[in-house]
Amino acid sequence: MGDPVLHIELRKWADIFVISPLDANTLAKLANGICDNLLTCIVRAWDRRKPLLFAPAMNTNMFEHPLTSQQISILQGFDYTYIPTICKTLACGDTGAGGMAEVTTIVQKIIDVLEELPQASQT
Template sequence: MEPKASCPAAAPLVERKFHVLVGVTGSVAALKLPLLVSKLLDIPGMWKCRSDPVLHIDLRRWADLLLVAPLDANTLGKVASGICDNLLTCIIRAWDRSKPLIFCPAMNTAMWEHPITAQQVDQLKAFGYVEIPCVAKKLVCGDKGLGAMAEVGTIVDKVKEVLFQHSGFQQS
């Protein structure tokens, strides 16, 4: 039985369910995971109807969220090369490229500055995947420079933009 929308803003979403996969492949990214998932669940109009107190917990009515966390530091290179030796890389290899895939690289500065990294990022973008670039700051390893995963707010904003653009829904 399909759920009935109890607020006008949610009405179009009754017919469409979003499926979001969050893959985490590094320890620092994993530390940001609870905040990222929390912020993704707060996207208005995508997951739930805020005006209906009954729905504040029942997210199944609007979206599926699947988390895969193999914690593999070489995932960028594996995906760019077509290697699929864990659940996340296998899912990405089988991904329907008509649907958006967003990636957020994160690594230490020396790895980020290596020429192969630019080639790998370019390969993923050539597949049609959307990059949310890393940012410069002092990293946990002590390096200073590019390599930190983008801020959670930046990621959430890009997810909203890409999903709503892809689905044809208007952001609120």
């Protein structure tokens, strides 16, 4: 009691949360409310009035599995912002869907979301 709780302190500190890349394992955990590490605990404690963006990255077969689209939909239902995957040569050597969006795309989406936030009142 009285000591700071890391995942709560990080939640309070951050104005925006970007998970990039988001692998299939962590996507499944987030969609099912599992909080067994620092990242998933922060997400579970996240103030949903603040933006959370996620950019999945996984093997094509994993990405095309029906569970993946269901889990992405669950996160979108929490008003989290999905940054779509792209087709490219993946880390495993396969070429196909499931590649993380280009960094420039992710950065632009972050800028867009930040520009949509209400400006702090000037004192």
